[in-house]
Amino acid sequence: MTVVRKRTILKADSIPRLPAHVRLVFNEKRDSWVVLAPEKILWPDDISVVILKNCDGTRSIGEIAEALSKDFSAPCPEILGDVLEFLQDWSDRLLIRPAGGNGGPQ
Known part of the structure; x- marks a missing residue:
């Protein structure tokens, strides 16, 4: 039996969050952030960490981008x-999920 997983397409109004099986933690020995997931350890770069810290299930991707554009003095679009x-790639790898079911399967 083959299981077909539908791809979730994230949009500006999607509200991203880390699923229960994924954690962003600070590794004191290496003085850096690490993402822990089943059978995976990822060492995100500084910009990725900033994005992931904002994926708290309360703000949309558009709101996150708007805040980051102000923080980094860059154009919001x-x-x-x-x-x-970035978040679509992480969603495809099941490391980010839309809160409340927004962002639809394709």
């Missing part, structure tokens, strides 16, 4: 595209 691309 450019930041939004980068954030969407």
Whole structure:
């Protein structure tokens, strides 16, 4: 039996969160952030950490991009595209999920 998983497409109004099986923690020995997931350890770069810290299930991707555009003095449409691309990749790997079921399967 083959199980077909439908891909969730994230949009600017999707509200991202880390699922219960994924944790973002600070590793004191290495003085850096690490993402822990079943059978995976990821060492995200500084920008990825900033994005992931904002994935708390309360703000939309658009709101996150708007805040980051102010923090980094960059155009919001450019930041939004980068954030969407990053989070879509993580969603495809089941490391990010939309809260409340927004962002639909494709």
